[in-house]
Amino acid sequence: MSVPPISMVNLDQEKRIKRAFSCCCEWCGKRSRESGLELHLLPPRPSGQNSPDPQKRLLLLCIPCHRDLHALSLPYPLQIYLVRFRPSFLRLEIRKILEYTPAPYTAPGEFDIPQIYEDCFSLRSLDLFRAGG
Ligand SMILES: [Zn+2]
Ligand SMILES: [Zn+2]
Numbered sequence: 001m002s003v004p005p006i007s008m009v010n011l012d013q014e015k016r017i018k019r020a021f022s023c024c025c026e027w028c029g030k031r032s033r034e035s036g037l038e039l040h041l042l043p044p045r046p047s048g049q050n051s052p053d054p055q056k057r058l059l060l061l062c063i064p065c066h067r068d069l070h071a072l073s074l075p076y077p078l079q080i081y082l083v084r085f086r087p088s089f090l091r092l093e094i095r096k097i098l099e100y101t102p103a104p105y106t107a108p109g110e111f112d113i114p115q116i117y118e119d120c121f122s123l124r125s126l127d128l129f130r131a132g133g
Pocket of ligand 1: 025026027028029030061062063064065066
């Protein structure tokens, strides 16, 4: 399955995503001006297979967090961990904004390997990761 790049998000959609989040950063939770927020594109999954769901591949971050994330090279499992914190109404909202309709059927036996990784981390370890050297 081909995966569209982040350029799939046009300026109008970006604005709508920011509003859907009430302009809050998904990492620190602080509110910013619209111009103080950026969309971050997650790196490819370790398995190399990206989710077709576009909301799983982006994070809305304030500029300082976005800078930190890149400076730390935050590993994929921690990035996707942030995505997984997203409340379901926001998932639905972003999908709507990006005009994505999930496939009604998922093949059985398809394991979500990052899921297993993710379970190894807690929010606390994420904070430690960020604070620690
Ligand atoms: Zn932030
Ligand atoms: Zn980024």
